Amino acid sequence: MGKLPKTLRTALVLSLVSGCFASTSTVSAASGTTFTKTSYQTTDALNLRSSNSTSSKKLLTIPKTTKVTSSYRKGSWYKLSYKGKTGYVTGSYLKKIESGTSFSKTSYKTTDALSLRSAATTSSTRLLTIPKGAGVQSSFKSGNWYKVTYANKTGYVSGSYLKKVTTPAKTTVYTTTDRLNFRSSPSTSGKVLTTIPSGTAVNSLAVKSNWHTVQYQGKTGYVMGTYLKKGTSVPASTTGNVDYSGSKMYVLIPSGNSVALRASASTLSGQIARLGRGTPVVVTNSRHQTKGFVAVRTASGQSGYVDATYLTLFQPAPSNRPLLVLDPGHGGHDAGAVRYGVAERDIVLAVTKQVAERLSGKVDVTMSRYTNDYYPSLGERSALANSHATTAFVSVHINASTSTQAYGAETFYYKGASSINLARNVQQRLVSYAGMRDRSVHYANYAVIRGTKAPSILAELGFLSNSADRAKLTNASYQSRYAQAIADGILASL
Known part of the structure; x- marks a missing residue:
């Protein structure tokens, strides 16, 4: 065969070269996949390379958690653009951003047999069928399609066949x-x-x-x-439910006045007799109270009802003398401060009773409660004092704090020079007699002293939350010291 002309040889070479390049381009296109533009987020710093190979040139590094989009991939390499550069990144560090709404994980029950699909559309692949009545959970939805996992398959189901399961809050x-x-x-x-x-x-x-x-x-x-x-329990009262029947009490009324012994527990009932100051009666009902009517029997054998406001455990003098109303805080269902099974309610009653005993031969005394199974409201405590010609009102309490380092005694007043003087006299003796840290005297807008017309104070003996104070508060000898301090402070103020 003879030689071809030079121009023909050149044309043939160009044709062959062109054919080779055309063939290569077609293969390249065929080896990739085009898909709908999808958003992704990088899960780590990610190299953008010039081609789909780790040996290709690195164009730049895309930071972690960056949002990118792609609509073409070769194998596991996704083609995308970032900061004006177009290249490829490995899909191992891309997380598809699903369009939809996230919400708190919620439990559902299927109301019919339900197809679990690979995407939020009826045209997507059906992974399996979830039986009617099956329980599923979801925290993401796209339109009315809920993303769920069932039998180790994760996909989407139509919300039209889901019923929300309401679970009672765990309390x-x-x-x-x-x-x-x-x-x-x-x-x-x-x-x-x-x-x-x-x-x-x-x-x-x-x-x-x-x-x-x-x-x-x-x-x-x-x-x-x-x-x-x-739990629902509070420390049991040291005295429990007290049967008060048989207790001897006395009528506490100004000299020359009297109270009615009534036929029933009502101010509308008839009067059996009038009882004067100091008249002794025996309680015949079992429950103690300082408000309302108490069933009693007189020394002459008459039975009836007397307003509890005008009865006291401590015999008054024949003629009028200073009257002290003592208020052991809390009571009944209200245990007050509680630490290590020790309740304020119990200690303050024990101390206040001793205060009353020390005062009873010198002044007239009544108390807002005599037992631990009875709770008078704050208003009822003030009302008791206001119903009498009260000389002074003293409410006894124990403190507590979130800090175990807080300790000492303190006394509060609401208003008036007489209240301040009473508070100082009691506080000084609590510190001296019981060796308490002096937390001083303070103003306080406490309801029980604010609502009482007579000079009034509220004494906090110590902190139940502090181990040293608690050791004293629970010790009988120190309870006696607290009682003497309060009694002497009161007498010094009269």
Whole structure:
């Protein structure tokens, strides 16, 4: 065969070269996959390379958690553009961003046999069929398609065949061990909605950083867990439920006046007799109270009812003399401060009774409660004092704190020079007689002293939350010292 002309040889070479390049381009296109533009997020710092190979040139590094889009891939390499550069990244570090709505994980039950599909569309691959009545959970949806996992397969189901399963909130019952602020938010700066009494059972829905979400009186709010004890019980009263029948009491009324002995427990009932100051009676009903009517029997055998306001355990003098109303704090369901099974309610009653015994030969005395199974409200305590020509009112309490380092005695007043003088006299002796740290005398807007017309104070003997104070408060010898300090402080103020 002869030689071809030079021009023909050149044309043939160009044709062959062109054919080779055309063939290569076609293979390249065929080896990749085009798909709908999809958004991804990088799960690590990711190299953008000039081609789909780790040996190709690195154009730049895409930071972790960067959002990118792609509509073409070769094998596991995705073609995309970033900061004006177009190249390839490995799909191992891409996470598909699904368009939809995330929400709290919720339980559902299928209302019919339901197809689990690979995507949120009826045209996508069906992975399996979920039986009717099966339970599933979801925390993401796209339109009306819910993403769920069933039998180790994750996909989408139509929300038209899902019914939400309502699970009752899991609650734990706690009892308050002290008066506790019920707040609008889990912070001491949250608005105080109300104050929950000590010894009250509440339902805790959740707890975070020692703040409990609780339900109380139909409302949901927050309280500090420091003053909550799991369970519904409070420390048992040291005296239990007291049968008060047979107790001897005396009529406490100004000299020359009298109270009615009535046929029934009502001011509308007929009067059997009039009882003067100091008249002794025997209680015939079992429950003690200082409000309402008490069933009694006189020395002459007459039985009837007397207003409890005008009865006292301590015999008054024939003629008028200073009258002290003593108020042992809390009582009944309200245990007050509680630490290590020791309740404020019990200690203050023991101390206050001793105060009354020390005063009874020198002044007239009555108390807001005589037993631990009875709780007069704060208003009832003040009302008792206001019903008499009261010389002074003393409320006895024990403190507690979240800090075990807080300790010592302190005394509070609301108003008036006489109240301040009484507070100082009692405080000075609590410090001296019982060796308590002096936390001084302070003004306080406490309801029980604010509502009482006579000079009034509230004495905090010490901190039940402090081990040294608690050792004294629970010791009979020190309880006697506290009682003597209060009695002497009162007498010094008259």
